[in-house]
Amino acid sequence: RAPPPRVTLFFCFSCLPFFLFFFSVFLFVVAPTHPVFHFFFLSFGGQQKRKYRFLCFFLLFRGFVGAKKLQISLFFVWFFFFFLGKNRYRPSEAERQRRSQAAQLKAxxxxxxxxxxxxxxxxxxxxxxxxxxxxxxxxxxxxxxxxxxxxxxxxxxxxxxxxxxxxxxxxxxxxxxxxxxxxxxxxxxxxxxxxxxxxxxxxxxx
Incomplete structure (x- = not known):
């Protein structure tokens, strides 16, 4: 016999925090280190495509080799470039225009x-x-x-x-x-x- 609707709803809401936790771990920890994720990301990356292309090749190599240490190290590389290295080495168009205007004003x-x-x-x-x-x-x-x-x-x-x-x-x-x-x-x-x-x-x- 099927459980009452109240019991089903209580069970679903009780499991929801655990589901969100494991889904977040998969989305932000496991998925970024997988080659399939990066192929999908590079397909829609736009201007970020050149920045992560080399990382995708390394992740493909990791997928064939299956080295856990390489997987962990490449995750930190991905974290650095995605969160900390964004627009660090290549200034945006607005920043280049601001620098050009400042140089003209100084002249x-x-x-x-x-x-x-x-x-x-x-x-x-x-x-x-x-x-x-x-x-x-x-x-x-x-x-x-x-x-x-x-x-x-x-x-x-x-x-x-x-x-x-x-x-x-x-x-x-x-x-x-x-x-x-x-x-x-x-x-x-x-x-x-x-x-x-x-x-x-x-x-x-x-």
Whole structure:
């Protein structure tokens, strides 16, 4: 005679934790070390296919040889690559884009012309022009005329100060509108022009 339904349900629910335990052991311990599991995994692995291909061949060898020690050691290899080594040796596409943007930002914000100037003589100025702006590093002993030539070269501005038929290119203070004369060293213009100030590179406004 069949047992009552209540007894059957009680028996099923009582055995459910044991079933889940043994199923978890099989799924996470036994199955990953079996070659059939890895063939199935590699069929749907996508980008992970190349990472686990060599491990699949080793597991096939283990399946033919049947060495328990090899099975245990390869399980730890699989655990390392699947849980600990994911994306460790090959950065993701988002990470590569982030590194590229950081490198571009560093190149943009790096002061132009600071490589050959000694640290104690560097004079940083924000220069704006019609072709864009940048942080330009001058030697504080340079005259404004020399600074104009260097700024035009760094920013790609056409400089025709030697041609009397063209208007002169000046450095003009953005804050006060003062036009700085060509023959004065830049460090003598402090505080009218201090490090970190913004100047406009172009013809002086009349």
């Amino acid at each position: 943009v914000t790096k002061p132009k012309g600071s490589e050959k100037i000694p640290q104690e003589r560097r004079f940083y100025v924000e220069v704006e022009s019609k072709k864009g702006g940048a942080t330009v590093c001058f030697d504080k002993t340079w005259t404004i005329g020399k600074c104009v030539d260097v700024a035009c070269e760094r920013l790609g501005v056409d400089n025709r100060n030697n041609d009397p038929s063209f208007p002169k290119t000046h450095l003009t203070s953005k804050k006060s509108g003062a036009v700085f004369p060509f023959d004065i060293p830049i460090h003598l213009l402090v505080p009218a022009l201090s490090p970190g100030d913004t100047v406009i590179l172009g013809p002086a406004k009349s």
